[in-house]
Amino acid sequence: MDSIEIVLVMLLAVVASAYLMRLLPSAIPLPLVQIALGALIAGKSSHGVELEPDLFFLIFLPPLLFLDGWRIPKSGLLRDKGTILELAFGLVFFTVIGAGFMIHWMIPAMPLAVAFALAAIVSPTDPIAVSSIASNTPIPKRLMHILEGESLLNDASGLVCFRFAVAAAMTGAFSIGTASLTFVWLVVAGLGAGVAVTMAVTWVQRLLTRRFGEPVGSPILVNLLLPFGAYLVAERLNASGILAAVAAGVTMSYVELSGQAMANTRIQRSAVWDTVQFSLNGIMFVLLGEQLPDIFKGARATIEESGHLNPWWLAVYAVAITGGLLVLRFAWVWASLRLTIFKQRLRKEDGPQISWRLVLATTLAGARGTITLAGVLTLPLLLPNGEPFPARALTIFLACSVILLSLLIASIGLPGLLKGMTFPAEPEExxxxxxxxxxxxxxxxxxxxxxxxxxxxxxxxxxxxxxxxxxxxxxxxxxxxxxxxAPEKESTWRRTDSAERELRLAGLKAERRVVFDLARHDKISDSISRKLVREIDLLEERYK
The missing domain is CATH 1.20.58 (Methane Monooxygenase Hydroxylase; Chain G, domain 1)
Known part of the structure; x- marks a missing residue:
């Protein structure tokens, strides 16, 4: 099967996964279905997909991180900034150190720098994976906002730590002073590049629009290219392209508040980005499934080098690392909550009671996903001296195993853990x-x-x-x-709102049915029918 055919088959698998979700039990998350389809493709294809690490990183990460930064609720970020920063930075460094030493102790054949790289790449969480589980689980909105904010920032912190660890594995040297200065440059220049590129592109686009008008589709294409531009500019400056993509997305959310874009452009752009997000996330998990057989073979060879001839040691290592990550996350979440309560008591404020079920839910909700997969697949193939990168296949296998196990644990544990829990209403929205x-x-x-x-x-x-x-x-x-x-009529309005929405939707469906019928019988032209149906569709979206 040619590479182009494999790509088309993978896209078809992403489409099929969405329909299979309608047939399978709701407890099964979408990423697991996509991984299974990828494994099926691997069994049917004559050769696997050969991934170029740097190209893979460039294609997948910038648009996903950009969109996360653009769409995440900023009010939630600011309200819970303390908790989010503790999880996004403190927990990442805590995980890298704790899990890194644990992995090296368990697998001596894996160098310490590579063990830290594995710990760093499994530290970022994935809200996309959790949201697919949350669709059937009553996760509180505020907790979801915290998880989304944590994921947005720990993507950057985890990938930066991963970059340092890989550099140490490649050179065999690591300096705290040099790393600290490099980290500051990566962060400051990366964020600056993302903001600067977004503002510059927006300014040029507005200037051209005022002078020549707005070509159809051009603003959407520019918007799609923006995260790649920010990423590449930052990389040229030896800064963090990851942070640049995040900063570009956050900046874009504020640029959007100017209201300069045309309404039609906003509607079409939203649909395009939804498609891009669904496609990229889906292809990532399908690729994971497609790569698993070769990854398993390479990991088994590495295990044999360490003296363990039984391949079941791979499962032991995967379970042990996943369990260690859960323990580290639980300890950090509990300590962070205790510290928050302690600070509130110092200010003589009433602090909330610790709910063990909610702490456990926060722990289990830290599922890994696309960022972990994209990052680990960028491990170099060779060292500078031409030798193979040590334990590369085993590192990729263990990272993929953590993704699978964390998704399974979250999909099985969260519904039962949160079942029957009542959460305070959030009337502010x-x-x-x-x-x-x-x-x-x-x-x-x-x-x-x-x-x-x-x-x-x-x-x-x-x-x-x-x-x-x-x-x-x-x-x-x-x-x-x-x-x-009006506030005084709020209760009456709320009671009739749902009924009115259903009646309006029924009327719109009847309108659309008649318009299509007229077009089929040549009573009106196709162009007129498309215009009328678009108006009806936009009204229907308003009432959904």
């Missing part, structure tokens, strides 16, 4: 939504009144009498919306 609706409707009323006067006074106004009636209809619509979200 609904309050913020109501505030936004009231403010938007009020501003719209003022704008409609001003526009009515300007249009009636315009020189090209044909019939001034039509504007009062048209304005009255638009004003009535916004006044109705204001009455809907």
């Amino acid at each position: 609904q309050q913020e939504e109501d505030l936004g609706r009231r403010a938007a409707a009020t501003a719209a009323l003022e704008a409609v009144k001003d526009a009515q006067v300007k249009l009636m006074e315009a020189n090209d106004c044909v019939d001034p009498n039509v504007y009062p009636e048209a304005a009255g209809r638009v004003i009535a619509f916004y006044e109705h919306r204001l009455r809907e979200v």
